Amino acid sequence: MTNFLSLADVTSIDALIQSGLAAKANPFADQVLGKNKTIGLIFFNSSLRTRLSTQKAAQNLGMNVMTMNVGQDSWGLEMEEGVLMNGDKAEHVREAAAVMGRYCDIIGIRAFAELKDRDKDYREQVMHQFATYAGVPIVNLESATRHPLQSLADCITIEEAKRTDRPKVVLTWLPHFKPLPQAVANSFCEWMNARAQAGKIEFVVTHPAGYELAPEFVGNAHVTHNQSEAFAGADFIYGKNWSSYTHYGQVLTQDPSWAVTMDDMNLTNNGKFMHCLPVRRNLKVSDAVLDSPQSLVIEQAANREWSAQAVLKEILKNG
């Protein structure tokens, strides 16, 4: 593995899951791999889990870690080519990425969708500019359209908690008053479709009309607007809000009946509830669900460390 931008950079999901589980069992076994190597973690947006888990994973591998919040700790960065830089961005990504690449052996980038221009967001400009100019491997810490480190942690969590060989996994839209990116839902679909294609799971997506995800992400997943039908017999419920892809970046409904309650969970096969966090309690999912033994959200977040460690190990092994 060179870059980790999307599932396309992964040779084997199974191998990465097993590598994550091995790291969980023995976190410091590969300290020599990262000795005298440095990772730079660059954030254009806020983070709790991604920032801390990736730093911890890098340290487990013996790496040095530098973290920077763009625009707060650094100059604002211009991403467009050939522009007259007479605005508020003091530095171009061409110089910034190249300079960071001289200080770092790996660079992780978080840059969310702006939700204004769909084509621009789906071009993944920030990731591509860093991959072009940094000269070192780039790790996606959540981009405009994907969150692959989260999806790998989700795969590890499902592998640990599953009670059948081919569990039913349901992605459900949850209500929210703010327009949120599609990245987590897109990525989850991308990875779950690959798992379904390999016969590892059954995958269902449920959301209100108007919240259809991009066709390249939803793929062959079974999609229904009937949440109760989707939940019937499910082993895993994965909750997430996203704004509309079709009416790009808009909130079309906040229908509270889509929030997950214990009544909804009672339709499942004693299923587990998953969410990438942060989650707004009682807006998207009830206290009773989050505080029940059916909730996996803390273990899921804990597995972010092992997901990051598996990916960084693979990149370091590649030299």
Ligand code: CP
């Ligand atoms: N799930 C996740 O990426 O959390 P943070 O936004 O806190 O990093």
